[in-house]
Amino acid sequence: xxxxxxxxxxxxxxxxxxxxxxxxxxxxxxxxxxxxxxxxxxxxxxxxxxxxxxxxxxxxxxxxxxxxxxxxxxxxxxxxxxxxxxxxxxxxxxxxxxxxxxxxxxxxxxxxxxxxxxxxxxxxxxxxxxxxxxxxxxxxxxxxxxxxxxxxxxxxxxxxxxxxxxxxxxx
Numbered sequence: 001x002x003x004x005x006x007x008x009x010x011x012x013x014x015x016x017x018x019x020x021x022x023x024x025x026x027x028x029x030x031x032x033x034x035x036x037x038x039x040x041x042x043x044x045x046x047x048x049x050x051x052x053x054x055x056x057x058x059x060x061x062x063x064x065x066x067x068x069x070x071x072x073x074x075x076x077x078x079x080x081x082x083x084x085x086x087x088x089x090x091x092x093x094x095x096x097x098x099x100x101x102x103x104x105x106x107x108x109x110x111x112x113x114x115x116x117x118x119x120x121x122x123x124x125x126x127x128x129x130x131x132x133x134x135x136x137x138x139x140x141x142x143x144x145x146x147x148x149x150x151x152x153x154x155x156x157x158x159x160x161x162x163x164x165x166x167x168x169x170x171x
Contacts, residue, residue, distance in 0.1 A: 079103045081136045089135040090128055094121070098146075106142035108132075111150070118148040 009017055068077055082103055087095035097117040101109040112118035121128070125144050132141045 075140070078136050078140045082108065082132060082141060085135055089132050091131075094124070094128070101147070103141065106139065107145055108141045108143070109145045109147060111147045113149055115148045118146050121146045 006017060068074055082089065083100050086100055090098075097114070098110050098112045098121055101111050103109075110121060112121055121144075125146070129141060129144055133139075
């Protein structure tokens with residue numbers, strides 16, 4: 001395009017000549033279909049319009065869930081949902097008397113506040129598993145292990161006397 005410009009032009013005359021040469025070169029090319037509507041062309045547009053597109057800004061939750069899925073963190077995150085949503089999953093009354101302790105390899109360990117509640121949770125085990133699966137997804141919790149209350153620890157401090165301690169006087 002530069003070789004077609006007349007010699008000796010300077011400033012605005014050179015700019016006008018370059019613009020005219022560019023217009024002639026574009027007219028000489030095959031006419032573009034850019035001015036025709038998309039319906040008549042028979043193909044989809046390649047630029048982002050008003051609809052959603054992967055190139056558009058994405059919500060943070062969607063990006064984090066995609067990243068967790070790519071890195072294989074789905075199981076750990078869904079396991080964390082069991083602890084976060086515990087009252088919602090099992091109901092307020094059960095959550096008041098029992099709390100989740102650990103979740104490993106599909107086995108959820110739940111500690112009840114009394115032996116009566118531990119027995120009640122063992123009886124409700126099937127319903128609790130169904131509610132948890134409905135809330136966080138299937139195969140997150142496969143088994144439920146219910147523990148009763150833990151006994152107090154009498155071994156305080158680094159130095160203690162061996163033996164049963166004060167419990168041997170309970171008769």
